Amino acid sequence: MLNPAPILHVEDNEDDQFFLKRAFDAAGIINTLHVVDNGQKALDYLSGSGLYTDRQQYALPCLVILDLKLPRVHGLDVLKWIRAHEEFKTIIVIILSSSPLRNDVDTAYKTGSNSFLVKPLSGDQTTRIARLIKEYWLENNEFPSVSGMVEPIDRFGIKPPKLKE
């Protein structure tokens, strides 16, 4: 019953990458976890360009876990880009941010985030969040169809991903 697609974790902090990966393992999440460390790479991954042209290795994710304060392209701009593409309009995006500023939370939902979680402060809490993501989203939620590739565009003033020569 688990969705076999990978999960895309967009996070620049190496500690946060490590703790979420460890928590996913502890929770028994078997989906491949792909990590990208800036917003531009998230766009590259989704549009299948840059380092991520191989869709077999970098399949479209069933879930995007998205930090907000990201280098190069801010998390909210990544979310805008995702929702501006018909192909990704329905992909499940969970914001995982360290600061639940009221304005960030509201803007995230207005931009189309499905959910907004605050980064846990301890390993135990991270495992709890990972378990909830597994039980709620992966085991019980019905996922939308997500398929197809998309041409990178320059909407929202975001530089299109560089294509390999």
Place this chain on the structure above:
Amino acid sequence: MLNPAPILHVEDNEDDQFFLKRAFDAAGIINTLHVVDNGQKALDYLSGSGLYTDRQQYALPCLVILDLKLPRVHGLDVLKWIRAHEEFKTIIVIILSSSPLRNDVDTAYKTGSNSFLVKPLSGDQTTRIARLIKEYWLENNEFPSVSGMVEPIDRFGIKPPKLKE
């Protein structure tokens, strides 16, 4: 930490109303659960009209749990109406439907559903879903600001709620 706002359950089937209420109680959800049995009443509740003009008694919900096959106004039209109103654009809406038809799931997400759950077949499963709703949404998710009232409109060909004389 629990969000004190009520939860609005939009469901015409009395058994499903009963089982969800019982499961919410078993899961220890303390939020008031308001139930409306057709789509028009959901619009009335949210817009504070019809039977629901008293905002103290019928406060705006933090969560809408929405069936799809509803009398008078279909669940997807309720969702469209919710997302067409700036005041409710960000309110968390979970579809809880008995049939996960691919088209319904995709349309629900395109229309702005946060999540899509399938109605459980047993009491135990319903309690499990209630517990997950509590742990994931009520205990860990950051809610958007939801406030204000809205004038009923005739968008999407939906009859505006009748006002009391």
